[in-house]
Amino acid sequence: MVFNSTSFLVFFVAILGLCQLPLSWTWKKVILLVSSYYFYAAFSIAFLPVLMFTTVLDWFTTTRMGRCRTLGARRAYLLLSLCSSLGLLSFFKYGNFLQQNAVQLLGSLGIHYQPMLWHLVLPAGISFYTFQSLSYTIDIYRRSHPPAKSFLDFALFVTFFPQLVAGPIVRGHDFLPQLDTPRRATKAQFSWGLLLLLFGLFQKIVLADAILAPVVNLTYDAVKRLSTLDAWSGTLAFAGQIFCDFSGYSTCAIGVAMCFGFALPDNFRHPYAAAGFSDFWQRWHISLSTWLRDYLYIPLGGNRVSLPRTYGNLCITMLLGGLWHGADWRFVLWGGLHAFYLCAERIVVRLWPAWLLPWTGVRLVSAMAVTFFLVCITWVFFRAPSFERAWSILRSMFVARVTKSVVDENMFVLALAVVAGLLAYQWTVRSKTSEQIWSGLPEGLRITCAALALFLIFSMPVQQQAFIYFQF
Amino acid sequence: MRFSAHHAPEPPRRRFWLRFGLVFFLLAVPVAAFNLAVDPFDFRLMPHLGLIRENITRKNDTMLWAAGELRRIPRAALDEVTLAVVGDSRTDTMCRWPNSPRIFKLGQDRVLNLSVGGASFDESVRLLTAELPRLPGLRAVLFSAPVERVGVPGIDRAANALRLADWPALYALGLGTLASSVDMLSQQSVGKRDRLATAERADIDPARLADPGVAGLDRAVNLARPEESAPLPKAGQASAAMWKATILKIDSARLQKRTREVIAPLVERLRKRGIRIVFFFPPLNPAVSGGIEAKIAALQRSYVAELGRLAPVEDFSLRLPPGIPPVFADTMHLRQDAAHALMAEIYWRHFAARR
Numbered sequence: 001m002v003f004n005s006t007s008f009l010v011f012f013v014a015i016l017g018l019c020q021l022p023l024s025w026t027w028k029k030v031i032l033l034v035s036s037y038y039f040y041a042a043f044s045i046a047f048l049p050v051l052m053f054t055t056v057l058d059w060f061t062t063t064r065m066g067r068c069r070t071l072g073a074r075r076a077y078l079l080l081s082l083c084s085s086l087g088l089l090s091f092f093k094y095g096n097f098l099q100q101n102a103v104q105l106l107g108s109l110g111i112h113y114q115p116m117l118w119h120l121v122l123p124a125g126i127s128f129y130t131f132q133s134l135s136y137t138i139d140i141y142r143r144s145h146p147p148a149k150s151f152l153d154f155a156l157f158v159t160f161f162p163q164l165v166a167g168p169i170v171r172g173h174d175f176l177p178q179l180d181t182p183r184r185a186t187k188a189q190f191s192w193g194l195l196l197l198l199f200g201l202f203q204k205i206v207l208a209d210a211i212l213a214p215v216v217n218l219t220y221d222a223v224k225r226l227s228t229l230d231a232w233s234g235t236l237a238f239a240g241q242i243f244c245d246f247s248g249y250s251t252c253a254i255g256v257a258m259c260f261g262f263a264l265p266d267n268f269r270h271p272y273a274a275a276g277f278s279d280f281w282q283r284w285h286i287s288l289s290t291w292l293r294d295y296l297y298i299p300l301g302g303n304r305v306s307l308p309r310t311y312g313n314l315c316i317t318m319l320l321g322g323l324w325h326g327a328d329w330r331f332v333l334w335g336g337l338h339a340f341y342l343c344a345e346r347i348v349v350r351l352w353p354a355w356l357l358p359w360t361g362v363r364l365v366s367a368m369a370v371t372f373f374l375v376c377i378t379w380v381f382f383r384a385p386s387f388e389r390a391w392s393i394l395r396s397m398f399v400a401r402v403t404k405s406v407v408d409e410n411m412f413v414l415a416l417a418v419v420a421g422l423l424a425y426q427w428t429v430r431s432k433t434s435e436q437i438w439s440g441l442p443e444g445l446r447i448t449c450a451a452l453a454l455f456l457i458f459s460m461p462v463q464q465q466a467f468i469y470f471q472f
Numbered sequence: 473m474r475f476s477a478h479h480a481p482e483p484p485r486r487r488f489w490l491r492f493g494l495v496f497f498l499l500a501v502p503v504a505a506f507n508l509a510v511d512p513f514d515f516r517l518m519p520h521l522g523l524i525r526e527n528i529t530r531k532n533d534t535m536l537w538a539a540g541e542l543r544r545i546p547r548a549a550l551d552e553v554t555l556a557v558v559g560d561s562r563t564d565t566m567c568r569w570p571n572s573p574r575i576f577k578l579g580q581d582r583v584l585n586l587s588v589g590g591a592s593f594d595e596s597v598r599l600l601t602a603e604l605p606r607l608p609g610l611r612a613v614l615f616s617a618p619v620e621r622v623g624v625p626g627i628d629r630a631a632n633a634l635r636l637a638d639w640p641a642l643y644a645l646g647l648g649t650l651a652s653s654v655d656m657l658s659q660q661s662v663g664k665r666d667r668l669a670t671a672e673r674a675d676i677d678p679a680r681l682a683d684p685g686v687a688g689l690d691r692a693v694n695l696a697r698p699e700e701s702a703p704l705p706k707a708g709q710a711s712a713a714m715w716k717a718t719i720l721k722i723d724s725a726r727l728q729k730r731t732r733e734v735i736a737p738l739v740e741r742l743r744k745r746g747i748r749i750v751f752f753f754p755p756l757n758p759a760v761s762g763g764i765e766a767k768i769a770a771l772q773r774s775y776v777a778e779l780g781r782l783a784p785v786e787d788f789s790l791r792l793p794p795g796i797p798p799v800f801a802d803t804m805h806l807r808q809d810a811a812h813a814l815m816a817e818i819y820w821r822h823f824a825a826r827r
Binding site: 455 | 488491492493495496499500503624625627629631632635639641642645646647648650717721
C-alpha cells in the first residue's frame with residue numbers, strides 16, 4: 001500500500017475516523033499500532049514477523065539494559081541487539097551480494113565454487129526501521145535518553161506507518177515524548193497536513209512519475225550509446241526524479257503524521273541549493289545523514305582527530321552510507337565519490353585565499369552550480385543498471401556525440417523545464433521553510449496552486465508507482 | 473520541500489477550501505466534458521458522436537486502446553474464456569479477427585487475446601495479472617517470450633491504461649486523453665474522414681462475422697510460398713533496426729536474471745490457480761534476422777533450457793512448422809493468414825488435446 005494509491009486513501013480515512021472515536025489514548029495507540037502492522041502487511045505479509053522480531057528483541061535488550069548496573073552487562077545487551085538487527089539486515093540486504101562476491105573472489109583464486117543461489121527478497125523498509133530501532137538501542141545504552149514507557153509506545157515508535165517503509169528515520173527522543181499525551185491534530189495541523197500530503201503526491205505523481213521518469217527510463221535503459229544531449233537530459237531528469245520521488249514520500253509521510261497530531265523531522269531542505277557538500281548533506285536525506293553522523297562518524301572520532309583520520313572517518317561514513325542504499329558496488333562508488341567531494345571541499349576551504357572571490361552572491365551561485373553539477377555526476381552511478389552503462393553514459397556526457405534522440409522532443413523540453421524550475425525555486429528560497437513560503441503567498445495564488453496540483457494529480461498519466469527508496 | 477515539523481502555518485479560513493473546490497471544479501469539468509464527448513479511446517461512457525477513432529488514436533496509446541477494448545467485453549463472455557494469448561503485435565496478428573478483436577473461438581476453447589502492439593514483456597505480465605481475477609474459467613495461457621522482449625524491461629504503459637480503465641473518471645480527466653481528443657478532432661476533416669471511414673469499413677467484412685473456429689484456421693493453411701529472393705519490405709524497417717540493436721545488447725546473464733525475477737513468479741502464480749502456461753517465440757523475418765542467427769541461437773540455448781524448466785517452450789523464431797511458409801507482411805509480422813495458421817498449429821500441439 002503506497003501513498004499514491006486508492007487503497008491508502010481508504011485506509012487513511014478509516015484510521016482517521018477510528019482515531020476520532022471517544023476512546024482512551026492507550027486504545028488509540030493500539031489502533032495506530034495495529035493499523036501500522038496492517039499497512040506493512042499490505043506490502044508483504046511474509047516479512048511482518050521480521051519487523052515484529054526486531055521490535056520485540058530491541059525492546060527486550062533495552063529493558064534489560066536499563067536494569068543493568070555494570071557497563072559490561074549493558075555492552076553485552078547492546079552487542080546482542082546490534083548483532084541481531086544488523087545480522088538480519090545483512091542477511092536480507094547483502095546476502096546475495098556477499099555470496100556473488102565470494103564466488104567471484106574464489107573464482108579469481110582458481111577455486112570454482114558454485115553454491116545454491118539464495119534469491120533473497122528484501123523486506124520492505126528493513127533499512128529504515130532497523131536504523132530507527134538501532135538509534136533507540138544505542139541511546140539507551142549511552143543513557144542519553146530515558147527508555148520508552150511501555151512496549152506499546154516502543155512498538156508504535158518502530159512501526160508508525162507514515163514513516164515505516166521509507167523514513168524519515170525518526171529518533172526516540174523526537175517521537176516517544178509525543179506518545180505521552182493524547183495527540184489530536186489542531187485545525188492548523190490538520191489543514192497543513194492535508195496540504196503537505198497533496199504537495200507530496202504532486203511531487204511524486206506529476207513531477208517524478210509522469211514528467212521525469214519517462215525521460216530517465218528511456219535514456220538509462222536504452223540499449224544503444226546515447227547522444228550527449230540525451231545523456232545530460234537523462235541525468236538531469238534523474239536528479240529531479242529522485243528528489244521529487246523521495247522528497248515527495250517524506251512530505252506525504254510528514255503530512256499524514258501531522259493529520260494525526262504527530263510531528264516528524266525534516267528530511268529535505270532544498271538540497272539542490274546546497275553550496276558545497278557539507279551543506280548538501282545537511283539538506284539531503286537529513287534523517288539518514290544525521291544518523292550516520294551521530295552513530296558512526298562521531299563515534300569514529302569525527303573531526304576531533306588528526307586530519308588524515310578525519311578524512312578516513314569521512315570516507316568510512318560515506319562508503320557505508322552508500323552501501324546502506326543498496327547491495328551493489330555502484331552504490332559504494334556513489335558513496336565514495338561523495339566522500340571524495342567532502343574531503344576535497346575541506347581541503348579547498350582550508351587553502352582558499354580570502355581575497356579570491358569573497359563570499360558574495362556570485363560565489364554562492366557558483367558554489368551551488370558546481371555542487372549541483374558534481375552531484376549529478378554521482379547520480380549516474382546511482383541510476384545506471386550497471387557499471388558498464390554508467391561509464392557509457394558518462395562518456396556520452398563528456399565526449400560530444402550527436403545521434404538521433406531516444407527521447408521525444410516534447411517530453412525532453414518538459415522534463416528540462418521541470419528541472420530548471422526546481423533549481424530556480426530551491427535557489428530562490430534556499431533558507432526558507434515551506435511554512436514561510438506558503439504563508440507569504442497571496443490567498444488567490446495558494447488556492448490556484450493547490451487546486452492545480454490536485455487537478456494534475458488526477459489528470460497526468462502514471463508511468464510507475466513504486467517509490468525509488470522502497471528498494472533500499 | 474523544507475518545513476518546520478513542529479509548527480503548522482495559520483489555518484486557512486473555511487472559504488479557502490470552498491474556493492479550492494471551486495477552482496478545481498472549473499479546471500476539471502471542461503476537460504472531462506470534452507473528453508467524454510470525443511471519447512478518443514472508445515470507452516463508450518456517453519453516446520457516440522459518430523467520430524472516427526480507431527485509425528487515429530490506437531497508435532497514440534495502443535495499451536489504452538486495448539484497455540478500452542477489454543473493458544467493453546461483457547462479463548458473461550469473459551466467464552467463458554479458457555485460453556488467453558499474451559504478447560505484442562506479432563501475437564496480435566495471430567489472434568486478431570475483424571469481427572471480434574479480443575475474443576474468438578478456437579476448437580472447444582474461448583480465447584481471449586491479450587496481445588497489444590508494442591507491449592513490453594512487463595506490460596504483458598501486468599495486463600495478464602490484472603485480467604486474471606476477471607477470468608474464472610481460464611485454464612491455459614500462451615505467452616510470447618522471445619529474448620528481445622524478456623531481455624529488456626521496456627516501458628510500462630499498462631499501469632496507466634489499467635488505472636484509467638478501472639476509473640473512468642480519471643480517463644475523463646486525463647491530459648493524455650485530452651491530447652488524443654484534440655489530435656482526433658483535428659483529423660476529422662472531410663477528406664481524411666472519408667478515407668479513414670473507408671478503411672474502417674474495409675476492416676469489417678460481414679462475410680467473416682462468424683467465429684473463425686478451427687475450420688477457418690485450417691483454410692488459412694493454403695498459403696502461397698513467397699518468392700525466394702523477396703526484398704526486405706520497407707514497412708517496419710525502423711522496428712527491425714531497433715530489434716537488431718536490442719538483440720545485440722542482450723546477454724545470457726540478463727535473460728537468466730529476468731527469467732528468475734519476472735517469469736518464475738508468474739508461472740508460480742498461474743500454477744497455484746491451476747493454469748497451464750506455454751511460452752513461444754514468434755517467427756523472425758529471415759531478411760531481418762539474417763547475419764545474427766548465430767547470436768540468437770547462442771542466446772536462446774541457455775534461455776530455452778531455463779525457461780523449459782518452468783513450462784513448455786515452442787521456438788518458432790528461426791524455424792516455422794512444416795506447412796506454414798515464412799510469408800511476412802512487413803519486417804516483423806507474419807502475413808495474417810500465415811499467422812492464423814501458426815495459431816492453429818500451436819493450439820493443436822498444446823491445448824486442444826489436453827481438454
